[in-house]
Amino acid sequence: MVDVAPSQPARNATVRTAALILAVLALAAGLLRILEPGRIAWIQAFLIVFGSLVVQAMPFVLLGALASAAIEVFVPVNALERLAGLPRPLQLPAAALAGVAFPICECGSVPVARRLAARGLTPSAAVTFMLAAPVLNPVVIASTFVAYRARSSLWTMVIGRFALGMLVAMVVGWVLGSRSKDEVLRPRSDEAHAVPVEPAPPEARWRRFFLHMGNDFLFMGRYLLVGAAAAAMVQTFLPASFVSKVAGTPVLDIGVMMGLATVLSLCSESDAFVAASFVQFGPAAQLAFLVSGPMIDLKLGALYAGTFRRGFLPMLVVTVFATTLVGAMWVMVVAG
Amino acid sequence: MKDSVAVRGTGHARSHGGASPRTWSPGRVAGGLVLTAWAALFWLLLLTGRDDLYLSTRTSWVVPVGAALLTAAAAGLIVSARVRSPRPIGSREAWVMGLMVVPVVMILALPPATLGSFSASKRPGFSSAGFSGTPDGGSGPLTLVDVAGAQYSKAGEQTLARRAGEQVDFIGIVTRFADTPAGEFLLTRYIVTCCVADATTAQVRVVNVPPGKFQANDWVEVKGQIYPLGKQVIVNATSVEAVTRPARPYLTP
Numbered sequence: 001m002v003d004v005a006p007s008q009p010a011r012n013a014t015v016r017t018a019a020l021i022l023a024v025l026a027l028a029a030g031l032l033r034i035l036e037p038g039r040i041a042w043i044q045a046f047l048i049v050f051g052s053l054v055v056q057a058m059p060f061v062l063l064g065a066l067a068s069a070a071i072e073v074f075v076p077v078n079a080l081e082r083l084a085g086l087p088r089p090l091q092l093p094a095a096a097l098a099g100v101a102f103p104i105c106e107c108g109s110v111p112v113a114r115r116l117a118a119r120g121l122t123p124s125a126a127v128t129f130m131l132a133a134p135v136l137n138p139v140v141i142a143s144t145f146v147a148y149r150a151r152s153s154l155w156t157m158v159i160g161r162f163a164l165g166m167l168v169a170m171v172v173g174w175v176l177g178s179r180s181k182d183e184v185l186r187p188r189s190d191e192a193h194a195v196p197v198e199p200a201p202p203e204a205r206w207r208r209f210f211l212h213m214g215n216d217f218l219f220m221g222r223y224l225l226v227g228a229a230a231a232a233m234v235q236t237f238l239p240a241s242f243v244s245k246v247a248g249t250p251v252l253d254i255g256v257m258m259g260l261a262t263v264l265s266l267c268s269e270s271d272a273f274v275a276a277s278f279v280q281f282g283p284a285a286q287l288a289f290l291v292s293g294p295m296i297d298l299k300l301g302a303l304y305a306g307t308f309r310r311g312f313l314p315m316l317v318v319t320v321f322a323t324t325l326v327g328a329m330w331v332m333v334v335a336g
Numbered sequence: 337m338k339d340s341v342a343v344r345g346t347g348h349a350r351s352h353g354g355a356s357p358r359t360w361s362p363g364r365v366a367g368g369l370v371l372t373a374w375a376a377l378f379w380l381l382l383l384t385g386r387d388d389l390y391l392s393t394r395t396s397w398v399v400p401v402g403a404a405l406l407t408a409a410a411a412g413l414i415v416s417a418r419v420r421s422p423r424p425i426g427s428r429e430a431w432v433m434g435l436m437v438v439p440v441v442m443i444l445a446l447p448p449a450t451l452g453s454f455s456a457s458k459r460p461g462f463s464s465a466g467f468s469g470t471p472d473g474g475s476g477p478l479t480l481v482d483v484a485g486a487q488y489s490k491a492g493e494q495t496l497a498r499r500a501g502e503q504v505d506f507i508g509i510v511t512r513f514a515d516t517p518a519g520e521f522l523l524t525r526y527i528v529t530c531c532v533a534d535a536t537t538a539q540v541r542v543v544n545v546p547p548g549k550f551q552a553n554d555w556v557e558v559k560g561q562i563y564p565l566g567k568q569v570i571v572n573a574t575s576v577e578a579v580t581r582p583a584r585p586y587l588t589p
Contacts, residue, residue, distance in 0.1 A: 013362065013430035021434035025441050032445040041454035048451055051443050052390040052532035055381065058374060059402030062409060143529075203419070210412040214367040217409065221370075221436055235533060239458045266534050269395075273529040273589065274536065 042236055050232035053299065054225060056267060057107045061224055064108030065216035068115035073209045075119065084122050088178075092170040095125040099133030099169075105267050106134035106294045107224060110303045111216045114185060123184040128173030131320075134268040134294035135165030144290065147272035153283040156335045157272075157290070160283075164291045164327040171323045172295075172316060186309050188219065223306040227299025231265030234298065238263060247280035254328045257285040258321055261293030268294035284332035292324045362425040364417035370433050371410035377440045378403035385583065389448055392528040392588045450585040451535060452553040453511040456524045459537045478504050478562065480525045481587050483569050484538030496564045504562045504571060506540065507582060510554045518547035523558055523571070528586040535586065540569045545576055555581050 038044040086094065102109065113130030117123045134140065144161050148154045176184065203211070246256045257278070266274055271293050275286045296317055304313050378399055381387040387399040451459075478499065486492030508525035516522065520543045526535040542558050550556055560573040 011427040012424035013366075013427045017427050017430050018366075021430060025434060025437055028438065029441045029445040032442060036447070038446055038449050041452060044449055045451060045455045045458075047442065047446060048389070048449060049533050051439065054439050055378075055387070055390045055402075055443075056395060056398055056531040056533075059378075059398050059405060062402070062405050066405070066409070206412075207416040207419075210409070210416040211364065213409060214364065214371070214413045218367055218370060218433065218436065222432055225436065225439060231533070236455075236458070264533070267530050269530055271534065274534050 046232050046236040049235050050228055053228040053232060053265070057105070057224055057228065057299070058221065060105050060108040061111070061220050062213075062217055064111040065213045065220065067108070068111040068216045069209045069212035071112065071115045071119060072212045073205050083125070084120055088122075088124070091122060091125045092128050092173045093166075095121075095128040095173065096132035096136065096166045096169045098129050099136040100138065102129075102133040102137055105269055106297075106300055107220070107303065109133040110300070110307055111220050114307050115216070117181045117185055123179055123181050124173040124176040127176055127184070127316075128169045131172055131295045132166055132169035135169070135291060136162055140268045140272075140294070143269050144272040147276045151276070153286075153335070156283045156331065157287060160287045160331050160335075161290050164287060164324065164331070165294075167327060168291055168295065168320055168323045172319045175315065175319050184308055184312060186307060188215075219306065220303060223302040224299060227265065227297075227302035230298040230302070231263065234263040234265075247278075247285075248282075250332070251325070251329065253281055253285040254288045254325055254332075255321075257281055257289040258292045258296075258324060261289045262297050264293070265297040265299045266293060282332065283335055284328040287331055288324050288328040291327070292320055295320045356420045358418035358420055359422050361417050361419045361422035363423065363429070364413055364419070366425055366430060366433050368410050368414035368417060370436050371406055371413060373437045373440045375403060375406035375410050377443060378406055380444065386448055388584050388586070389450060389532075391531050392586060393584065394588055395530050450509075450581065451526050451532060453509060453524065455526075455535070456511045456522070456537055456539070457513070459526070459535055478502065479587075480506050480508065480523075480538040480540070481527060481589055483540060483562070483564075484527065484536075485589070486564075493564065493566065496569070500563050501561050503559070505557065505559050506571065507555065507557045507579060508538075510550045510552055510556055511539070512552050519543065519545050521545055521550065523556070526586050527589055529589060532586065538587065540571050542571045542573050542576065544573045550576065550578070555579050 038047060083091070083094075099109075102112075109130045112133075113126040116129065117126035141158060141162060145154070145158050148157045151157070246252050257275075261271070261275075264271075264274070272290060275289045278286060278289070281289075301313065304316065381390070382399045382403055387396050391398060483496065486496040506523055506525070508523040511522040511524040513522075520541060522539050523542050525538045526532070527538055528535050540562075542560070544560070555578065557575075557577050557579045558571055558573050559575040560571045563570045563572060
């Protein structure tokens with residue numbers, strides 16, 4: 001959607017392209033109406049889960065895009081540079097705790113973190129914020145409390161989720177170290193070119209706001225759709241009961257619950273209710289589900305792949321899983 | 337630009353200190369149209385009540401908020417789409433934007449549907465805050481959420497056991513497995529906390545059912561006495577009637 005020169009000459013869309021796209025969409029609508037694929041049980045289940053994921057997540061992606069655009073247009077560059085000047089031991093906890101004040105789920109925090117890094121916040125702090133916000137925000141903590149309020153493990157889960165979530169987010173930030181934004185962020189066509197479309201006079205702020213909002217929404221939205229489709233496919237065919245076989249096997253059960261959180265791709269505001277339903281698993285495995293799920297899952301994987309450079313995702317997966325595993329094992333030792 | 341989607345401004349274009357006149361930016365217009373399509377979807381979900389097919393009552397606020405935000409964002413993007421130096425939009429980018437509208441088309445074109453018995457074996461059972469609303473053994477009518485929650489804790493099981501023989505009235509879908517006897521079925525209702533992706537099941541075994549009368553996925557209302565047996569809850573049906581799908585097909589814990 002960008003108003004900047006493309007990096008390579010590419011075929012431009014024409015009126016014919018637009019007409020063809022509209023025709024394909026109309027044809028798809030007609031075929032769906034006539035063939036009624038929902039008559040096949042698994043297709044219906046897939047379509048419903050996919051639809052629910054995108055209906056729930058798309059407004060949050062837009063909220064993230066709005067926040068991201070506001071940061072780009074209204075926050076002075078030197079404000080973030082001042083934050084970047086804080087000593088690193090202070091930066092990461094501050095970034096993680098900033099997530100407490102950001103009651104938005106994981107889909108919305110990705111564009112915000114990206115913008116923060118692009119505007120001068122150190123990537124380690126921006127990523128720490130991105131990972132911490134969906135775990136530490138008050139809505140998520142409240143939903144965890146409600147889901148476990150009748151359990152003896154209530155405070156293990158509530159405090160454990162907050163503390164371990166913050167720790168894991170900071171460890172990822174620490175592993176990122178002092179890498180620059182160019183080493184972490186994947187270049188985007190609307191930010192890769194220094195030459196603006198309209199060099200003089202500059203666009204009004206509100207115009208730039210909507211341009212950035214639109215770019216972020218369309219950029220993140222497409223990855224959300226890919227991730228939601230993958231998550232819906234897994235949810236359609238994966239019987240939740242299959243994981244029960246490893247319940248009670250130390251360490252392995254923690255790993256399985258982290259894997260399950262990854263493929264289910266639940267919203268962090270509701271995952272506690274699903275985690276609580278796995279009563280065969282102990283608090284440590286359930287806690288691992290609640291901490292790693294909002295940081296690593298299929299739909300987020302697609303968003304990360306579009307946002308960060310290639311090496312980021314493997315580093316993130318290894319660090320989050322390893323730290324969560326060790327943290328959950330400590331919880332297992334302490335809380336039983 | 338003989339057939340470019342960029343539309344040159346007419347007399348409405350304003351000059352700014354001698355700068356080139358503003359013309360429509362194809363990228364911004366296309367982005368605005370994508371946002372408009374999504375806004376239209378959210379308004380339709382809201383106005384037709386179909387949001388209940390995707391979200392729980394706790395998160396249904398997302399739809400009006402999303403509709404308003406998407407509308408504002410689409411309007412803002414289109415209003416700001418007249419620029420001084422528009423670039424053409426790439427063909428690939430245009431197709432990607434078109435693909436972003438596919439879920440909108442899909443949701444609007446397909447008839448309204450809910451999770452059926454196919455998903456019942458794929459979903460975990462519901463377990464939440466225990467035996468809600470009846471902490472001391474209880475009063476008030478039993479709901480499927482109460483029953484499902486009680487099945488996963490010892491205290492809940494004991495509390496539910498004290499209510500054995502009570503009359504219940506449950507609505508759900510008929511679920512059958514290969515080994516389900518002809519005179520029985522599982523009554524399933526999905527419990528959704530946030531969106532359907534987190535659906536868990538509440539199930540009771542219904543006995544004393546007329547064989548062959550109800551098929552899988554039928555919505556039925558079951559009246560009868562409840563008999564909790566450990567983790568299994570049996571309803572001895574005195575009446576089973578086909579009903580239409582409730583306006584809110586998913587329960588909220």
